[in-house]
Amino acid sequence: MKKSGQDYLEAILVLELQHGTKKVRSTDIARHLNVSKPSVSRAMGVLKEGGYIEMESYGEVSLTGEGRQVAEEVYDRHRTLTRFIRDILGVDAALAEHDACLIEHDISNETMKALSAYVRDHAKGIG
Numbered sequence: 806m807k808k809s810g811q812d813y814l815e816a817i818l819v820l821e822l823q824h825g826t827k828k829v830r831s832t833d834i835a836r837h838l839n840v841s842k843p844s845v846s847r848a849m850g851v852l853k854e855g856g857y858i859e860m861e862s863y864g865e866v867s868l869t870g871e872g873r874q875v876a877e878e879v880y881d882r883h884r885t886l887t888r889f890i891r892d893i894l895g896v897d898a899a900l901a902e903h904d905a906c907l908i909e910h911d912i913s914n915e916t917m918k919a920l921s922a923y924v925r926d927h928a929k930g931i932g
């Protein structure tokens with residue numbers, strides 16, 4: 806899956822968590838990612854075709870089981886990387902968020918597991 810698809814799935818999950826619902830609106834996704842509504846529409850078509858989301862005719866989007874699995878993995882990577890960069894390396898929070906978003910897509914599973922263990926063991930009481 807392309808990075809942009811992962812970003813859209815992660816955005817859906819984050820919006821679900823923020824709004825306390827399992828369905829989010831396309832307009833909220835556009836606002837969250839700072840992209841146009843037509844861009845969201847195209848991406849949602851691709852994700853729906855891939856079996857990652859379900860979409861109502863009135864614009865509400867929900868994750869399928871497979872979509873949720875991908876979204877949760879990317880979101881977990883993002884949170885762990887952000888915490889490591891911000892709390893352990895001492896980088897500014899906004900830059901840590903930005904850099905985590907770049908890294909979360911390309912880091913290997915093996916390195917991510919090691920990094921997660923490091924953060925778990927060394928960041929107790931931080932952030």
